[in-house]
Each structure stands twice: as C-alpha cells, then as structure tokens.
Amino acid sequence: MIRLDDVHKQFGPVAALSGLSLDIPAGTIYSLLGPNGAGKTTTINALLGFVEPDRGRVTINSIDVKTQRMAARRQVTYIPEQVQLYPRLTGLENLRYFHELSGAAALELGELRRCLFDAGLQEGAIDRPVGDYSKGMRQKVGIAIALARRAPAMLLDEPTSGLDPHAAREFGESLRWLAGQGVAILMATHDLFRAREVAHRIGILNAGCLVEDLLAADIDIAALEPLYIERIHGNPG
Ligand SMILES: Nc1ncnc2c1ncn2[C@@H]1O[C@H](COP(=O)(O)OP(=O)(O)OP(=O)(O)O)[C@@H](O)[C@H]1O
Ligand SMILES: [Mg+2]
Missing domain, CATH: 1.10.8 (Helicase, Ruva Protein; domain 3)
Structure with missing residues (x-):
C-alpha cells in the first residue's frame, strides 16, 4: 500500500535517502526509527510528493506519486x-x-x-x-x-512527541484501531517504547539506509534499545 523502491535523494552534499525500499501492506503499522537527519521526514515528504526523488519509485495504493501526484495524495492522510x-x-x-x-x-x-x-x-x-x-x-x-x-494510507511524523504516557498510549490504541480498519500506517518516531508497543514492523534508518527491518513481535522492548544503538553507532565490542 505504502511503497518506496530504491529511492535516492541528494540535498547538495547530503544523501538524505540512499536506496530506500519499504513496502507497508494494508492493515500494517510500520514504525520508522532513526537519529536526527536519518531521512525519516524526507521519506514522508517523498510519499506526499513534496520531495521528488532523484532515482527510484514511490507509490501509494499502486498510484505513482510522481506521475499522478494528486491522485496519490488522495490516498493518504498526514499527521504532523x-x-x-x-x-x-x-x-x-x-x-x-x-x-x-x-x-x-x-x-x-x-x-x-x-x-x-x-x-x-x-x-x-x-x-x-x-x-x-x-x-x-x-x-x-x-x-x-x-x-x-x-484514505487507505496514513503518514505520521513524530506524532507522540510531547504526549504524556497515557495520551501516547491512547494515541497508539487509536492507530491500532485504524490499522484494524485496513489502513496502512507509516510512523516516524524517536519513541522506541511506543514504536515497539504500537507497530507490527520496525525499521531503523541511518544516513538514508534501512539498517534494520524486523517484526515488532520478534524483539522485546529491553532488546530494542541496544539493537538501535548498535545499528546506528556500531558495536564497540
Ligand atoms: N529541503 C532540504 N534541503 C537541504 N537539506 C535537507 C532538506 N531536507 C532535508 N535535508 C537534509 O537531509 C537529511 C535528512 O533530513 P530529515 O529531515 O529527513 O531527517 P529526519 O530523520 O526526519 O531527522 P529528525 O529526527 O531530526 O526529524 C538531513 O541531513 C537534512 O539536513
Ligand atoms: Mg524529521
């Protein structure tokens, strides 16, 4: 439903996206993690048609964002x-x-x-x-x-930042409910705990590359932070 195929985007000397591929099916919540500047917002902007990739293909509900921008835009809601x-x-x-x-x-x-x-x-x-x-x-x-x-797809950029734990939990429940209605959801977040609680899949983006992509059920919350640190900074030992 929400799909990027080998997307590249360069801003001057900065490679914001370096061959990013993602495929989020209907009814699935995908949490995109990654440090500041990893390319999360650029990914969302590419899906909204605000950023045009240098290379690769972006589609929502099989509609090409580049060639059918308005039709693609109607497939998606965006929560900043x-x-x-x-x-x-x-x-x-x-x-x-x-x-x-x-x-x-x-x-x-x-x-x-x-x-x-x-x-x-x-x-x-x-x-x-x-x-x-x-x-x-x-x-x-x-x-x-x-x-x-x-709309069959939803994009969220750090939607729970500044929410108290109870509000963030309720927000997560609303997203789960929405996914239960068949909506495909991509959520960029720094909240590892919420990402693990809410999402079906978790991806870690670093310097425009997806360095991890796993089922949320396959990792417990205590293991996610060490994995994140290792994927971003490498394991010193
Ligand atoms: N319009 C732009 N012009 C120039 N550089 C940009 C532009 N948009 C993004 N960048 C650069 O691309 C890289 C990725 O930025 P992006 O905003 O996608 O990161 P992010 O993962 O959303 O970070 P954060 O967690 O801080 O929100 C950064 O180095 C950023 O400075
Ligand atoms: Mg961002």
Whole structure:
C-alpha cells in the first residue's frame, strides 16, 4: 500500500535517502526509527510528493506519486507533530471544516461525531473549543480527520512527541484501531517504547539506509534499545 523502491535523494552534499525500499501492506503499522537527519521526514515528504526523488519509485495504493501526484495524495492522510486546528472552533467544527477542505464527499454530522468518538476523543470534548484541548486531544482530531477521509494510507511524523504516557498510549490504541480498519500506517518516531508497543514492523534508518527491518513481535522492548544503538553507532565490542 505504502511503497518506496530504491529511492535516492541528494540535498547538495547530503544523501538524505540512499536506496530506500519499504513496502507497508494494508492493515500494517510500520514504525520508522532513526537519529536526527536519518531521512525519516524526507521519506514522508517523498510519499506526499513534496520531495521528488532523484532515482527510484514511490507509490501509494499502486498510484505513482510522481506521475499522478494528486491522485496519490488522495490516498493518504498526514499527521504532523503539531496538528494545526482553529482554536475557536470545536473539535466537531474543525473536523467538518478540514473534511470539506479535503474535497472528500460530505458526511452527516452524526458520522463526523462518530469519527471523533472512534478516534478516542471523550464525548464531552467534541463540542468544546479546541483551544482548550490538550495536545493528545488535538492529535485525536487529526486521527478523526483521517478516519472521515477513509484514505487507505496514513503518514505520521513524530506524532507522540510531547504526549504524556497515557495520551501516547491512547494515541497508539487509536492507530491500532485504524490499522484494524485496513489502513496502512507509516510512523516516524524517536519513541522506541511506543514504536515497539504500537507497530507490527520496525525499521531503523541511518544516513538514508534501512539498517534494520524486523517484526515488532520478534524483539522485546529491553532488546530494542541496544539493537538501535548498535545499528546506528556500531558495536564497540
Ligand atoms: N529541503 C532540504 N534541503 C537541504 N537539506 C535537507 C532538506 N531536507 C532535508 N535535508 C537534509 O537531509 C537529511 C535528512 O533530513 P530529515 O529531515 O529527513 O531527517 P529526519 O530523520 O526526519 O531527522 P529528525 O529526527 O531530526 O526529524 C538531513 O541531513 C537534512 O539536513
Ligand atoms: Mg524529521
């Protein structure tokens, strides 16, 4: 569903991506780990069509991002680190606004409410101004926007940074629920614990190369950090 084949991207002297290949099937959550500058955001930007690879192919739902950019864009929802919403509008009003803006088919208010509820927003918050929301609650509105669009793919860039453990856990549960609906999810993160808890697969990116790619179930949380350090810095002994 979310696919990169041998993607290269050079920014001046910096090789941001050096032959990256990924294939994330429907219903799968993939956590992309890696140090600052590893190429995680560049990967997401290539999938969104914001960055054009020098070489290789990027597709979403088999639609080529380079040749059919708008069609590919409709297959995917994107959740940045800070979900930008209108503070004076309620959660429901924000959802309706962004849903209509996306050009997707209009939904009835009841259906939009359902999306917020399914995203894990407390019912009491739905009609309150977003200016009063916590960061975790705003992220849930982002999930609801994704749910309403029914896009088969979702990209997230450090979505849990700054969330408290409880909010991050709830956020992870919402992602799991979304994957259960068949959505393919790529999440760039520095949170090893959450990556291990939430994802089906984990990849470690270093200097634009995928240096590890494993099933989350095949590694326990205590072993992930040493593996990460070894893959990034090499094992000194
Ligand atoms: N538009 C750009 N122009 C020049 N260099 C860029 C551009 N975008 C990214 N880079 C460089 O490409 C490399 C990869 O950056 P990227 O933002 O993809 O890393 P990242 O893994 O998301 O890092 P972080 O964890 O800090 O968010 C970095 O060296 C960065 O400076
Ligand atoms: Mg980044």
